Amino acid sequence: MKKALALLLALTMIFALCACGQQAKSEEIIINFPSVWVGTDSKAPYMEQLIAQFNEENAGKIKVVVEEQTDYQAARDKLRTTITTGNTPDLCILDTTYDIKGYTESGKFMDLAPYLAEGWGKDFADGSYDAWSVDGKVCFLPFESAVFTPIYNTKIFADIGWDHFPATYDEFFQFCEDAKAKGYNAMGQMAGENAWSSMLWYSLIVEAIGGKDVYADGLKNPAFVQAAEVLKQMYDYTFDGALSAGAGDVNGHWLARDTAIYLNGPWWVANLYKEDNAVDGVLLADDCEVALNPTYTGGKGEGGLVTTVQAFLAAAEQSDPAKKEAVVKFIKYITDPQHVSELALSSGAMFFVKYEPSADTNLISQKLTGVANDAAYTIIHVNGAFPTAFSTEFPDAVQQLIGGQVDAQGFVDLLQTAIDNAA
Amino acid sequence: MKLERSDRAPLWAFLTPAVVLMVVFFVIPVLYVVGISFFKWNGIGPATFNNVKNFTLLFKDKAFTRSILNNVIWALVAGFIQVPLAMVMAIILSRKPKGWKFFRTVYFFPQVISGIALATLWRAVYNAETGLLNGLLNVIGRGDLACDWLGGIKTAFPAVLIYWIFYIGYYMVIMMADITTIDESYYEAATIDGATDFQQAIHITIPLIRRTSLLTCVTLASVMGLRQFEQVYMLTNGGPANTTSTIVLYMYKRLQDSNYGMAGASALILIIIGVVFIICIRKLFEGRSETMAPGKRRAGK
């Protein structure tokens, strides 16, 4: 036993030493790219193929090394730490919860505006990147978009006796009553984890009440208080235990066909078409229909859509011009309309790059694109519209609202305090 | 032992590696955190001196004061309920009942399983609709007690705390190892005097491990209670309404906000509370007179 241990130890040391000795030696430019589009992510298969193809085309000159980051929260923690300590990755994927203004002003990120001005910018939807520029600098390039609009189960609707999706929130709650009477959950809410579903519903209600300019005065707009009342009411029509529920619970109920309405981003569409989720051989997608956010009586919203920038591409500032060119080349490669079209087809996700959708696109995705194109205006979801402290506080605020510790005004106050403390 | 001249050089040679690691990985980083706690810093712009504002903000925040309360409860329950339970089991198993080796191994399993698995399991147990706990209550005819355990303001914290209490494996193993070193002749003498197992435990075993492994375990368990993070993060993320929040979880959330100043301040407060705890526990265990000097027991033969 002792000998075996000693041997094991010696081997370990040798291994450790060997690993220390490994160093890159070629002239190749290495681009390190921590990516969350790996593992079980719907964009993973095509991204892997795309990057391999890029590396092959640039063999000996540029090599993109992907650092697989599957755990989303851990990926965020690491990105924040690397950026703070001045080790920003060559290319990273960020979302709206990062301090975009501060990051842009810090000079740690590469300004892509000159390259976009050279004509590359025409590939992107009008104004998409201008909206995120700071003093003319485009460090955060909006890449993946998302629309949030309800999807409903027509079979359940028929069972409840409804042939259409409610057009107003008054009608919506009538539907909820009918659903409840038939033993269905009208929709899935969750206040556990990051309260994702409730955050999306809240955004939808905020849009319906406050309209296009709801974010103009921060949380001061009365729409936020009113919307909190509506959100609270919705909790009467969701499954038991929503207060502690997570994404797994919401998805589980929707898959179990006991919930009438589902709200999530377009990346979820692929799951509707999965054989694994079919019941008696019928795909869930065959019973699904895309709906629009109901309007609110007396509200300012009309034909608006809640969206977000699901992912920005941002590159670290480079001192070496050759490396700078290499990084830009890679970003252009990823955002190439042809590649994005394929990526959209394979994943169901939506993008800011203008592309010709493939004829093979599934029906639900097509409808979602239609909804996006027809929208009178768009607003971003609440997590994206406010600083990170808002999204950290949101689950807790919802729990207090539903639990009755605070009223609607108190709910908004909690969020405001959180933002103030962090500012 | 008094330090002899010839021992001085080797002593420092022995101490240096540990001290260097401590300085590099604890003293310097903690000083950095302490420093940051007096600043306002978002991790990207310049840091500005903030005096004690981070601390006043912390104590104004109900979520933080609730976290402190939770941690203190947690530490007390861990030290004074969980460890005594572990001690009882250690005493029982060290009497070598049938299959004791098997049980000793099995009790340790939860320590080996990764935290994610335990958290998902207990989320499932406490689930309002499909949960095992509500199922059991229905079976025994107390379905009226069924509820959303992790979602209720009153039930969430006890639920998170109680399932944890019974994972005693680690402390039990430490104390069992200690109990096994007690000289068998004490028990032989006691048995001849007609003392029952229970009396032997009270008069021999517990006094003998009190200042060694029992003290170690109580300290350890309390510290673990104060540092509680992973399970709460995955079970409830501090909810509902912060009733299950802990200091480390609170700190982690401030880090997510890139609010490094308040994160540092909460870390500092945790360390201070911990030091107070450790001192109190030592005082408690050293305070009362000892019937038998702990060092003596192995010299029985």
Place this chain on the structure above:
Amino acid sequence: MSETRVRPALQGKELILALLRWILIIFFAVYTLFPLIWLVISSLKTNFEFLAASPFTLPAVPQWQNYINALTVAGLGRMLLNSVIVGLAATVINVVVASMGAYCISRFRFRGRERIFTLFTAGILVPLNALMVPYFVIINKLGLYNTYGGMILLYCAIGIPMSTFLIRGLMDSIPMELEEAAYIDGCGFFGRFFHIILPLSRTGIVTAATFQFLTCWNEFVFANLIVSSEKLRTIQVGIRYFTNQFSTDYVSMYAAIVISIVPSIIGYVLFQEQIIAGMTSGAVKG
């Protein structure tokens, strides 16, 4: 150890106590085995079964595919190896350094001893999440980012307070007379350490080593932070290969978890016999 006590037939109070004892033993066994069994059963379901049905039912058809997924898709084999390398190296170095330190603190009186001891104890309390930024900087500055060396060093260091605490606790209970006698016999600093203190504090060392190894094995935050290459990823990173922002493949994740705990359990069962052997010999020497 021989059974020398004579047990009279159980009666009355004794019987109740014996019954109570077995109730406790069985309760804890069920309580601790339950997560493991649940995990194995869950790992054999489909995601649809896991999400849409009750979590406490049996799978219709056991999905061994999940295990194949875990092993091939996530590349768990390599990760297990990395975890073993890092875990063993960090544990051995940690325990050696900690026992040397604990020996000095426990057995000698010198200036600064109290301060050093306080420092070590306070170290147990530090919430490591708060130190992500400084640790990242330190590992980078040492040129150890993305190396086994970096992980080993960091794991070894973060476990020092706990290991020292555990080992010192045991060393404190070794009678001074033993060491003093050896000293009079002409036994030097090292002699006393290797021949008297180390063998007698074996239980403490093994306890610390177990704790340290499990900490390394289950550590995730820093494993992800200070390593970027797939080749160096450890098992905890592998387990999270199946989680994602919006779609977690729960069942494959459970399969990965089962795979990750099997070596720990086997290692523990094997090692446990060594603990007992160590303790018995220690007792005889005493």
